[in-house]
Amino acid sequence: MMLLYEGKAKQVYSTEKENEYIVYFKDDATAFNGEKKAEISSKGILNNKISTIMFEMLHEKQISTHFVKNISEREMLVKKVEILPLEVIVRNITAGSFCKRVGIEEGIVLDEPIFEICYKNDEYGDPMLNDDHAVAMKLATRDELKFLREETLKINELMKEFFLKMNLKLVDFKLEFGKDSEGNIILADEISPDTCRLWDVDTNEKLDKDRFRRDLGDLVKGYEEVLSRISN
Numbered sequence: 539m540m541l542l543y544e545g546k547a548k549q550v551y552s553t554e555k556e557n558e559y560i561v562y563f564k565d566d567a568t569a570f571n572g573e574k575k576a577e578i579s580s581k582g583i584l585n586n587k588i589s590t591i592m593f594e595m596l597h598e599k600q601i602s603t604h605f606v607k608n609i610s611e612r613e614m615l616v617k618k619v620e621i622l623p624l625e626v627i628v629r630n631i632t633a634g635s636f637c638k639r640v641g642i643e644e645g646i647v648l649d650e651p652i653f654e655i656c657y658k659n660d661e662y663g664d665p666m667l668n669d670d671h672a673v674a675m676k677l678a679t680r681d682e683l684k685f686l687r688e689e690t691l692k693i694n695e696l697m698k699e700f701f702l703k704m705n706l707k708l709v710d711f712k713l714e715f716g717k718d719s720e721g722n723i724i725l726a727d728e729i730s731p732d733t734c735r736l737w738d739v740d741t742n743e744k745l746d747k748d749r750f751r752r753d754l755g756d757l758v759k760g761y762e763e764v765l766s767r768i769s770n
């Protein structure tokens with residue numbers, strides 16, 4: 539196995555098979571583009587388990603993803619893809635950078651989901667783009683952007699419904715997509731409380747990475763609560 543890529547929370551390794559990679563989930567937590575850092579024991583294990591459940595759920599609903607199978611506590615086997623340099627965000631309830639940027643209060647349920655795309659670039663702090671920027675920068679074509687929006691909004695409906703059954707509100711989340719060897723765009727990366735804001739329906743308790751970002755309580759307890767609810 540050769541280390542091909544190391545991100546803030548994951549490593550990607552090559553395998554003997556040309557078209558498969560291994561994703562390894564680390565315990566590192568970062569926020570504010572790496573300004574706040576910590577190692578949180580067992581976070582990687584929880585995110586691997588939660589992501590596995592989410593990818594399996596989406597696969598059952600005919601969404602194409604890079605997930606092949608779970609191979610250990612911290613590792614999943616995935617299809618080789620070339621990650622598009624875009625972070626795709628959906629918001630159902632106001633929170634996070636949207637509130638900070640425009641001064642809107644946190645917790646307002648939106649009439650329609652908001653779809654955002656950002657340029658995946660740490661040096662520039664993942665700036666938000668519109669379609670014209672993304673096309674001009676040759677990050678994606680108009681057709682690809684149309685597909686990303688439609689696929690992401692479909693995934694939002696599936697995830698919202700899935701979490702609601704577990705008494706969780708899906709506030710917002712980030713997805714990444716990649717191109718497989720046949721040129722198909724498929725869902726990649728991870729789906730975990732690192733990348734989704736999840737609030738308890740009754741209490742609005744935050745069970746996601748905002749616990750770390752804003753010192754709202756034990757992160758592992760929040761992630762364990764999410765895992766136990768979605769494991770049933």
Ligand code: C5P
Pocket residue numbers: 625627633634635636664710711712732733734735747
């Ligand atoms: O910070 P912001 O409010 O824009 O984040 C929206 C959603 O996207 C949150 O669920 C957050 O966890 C996720 N996100 C992410 N990785 C980033 C930026 C945002 O997972 N680099």
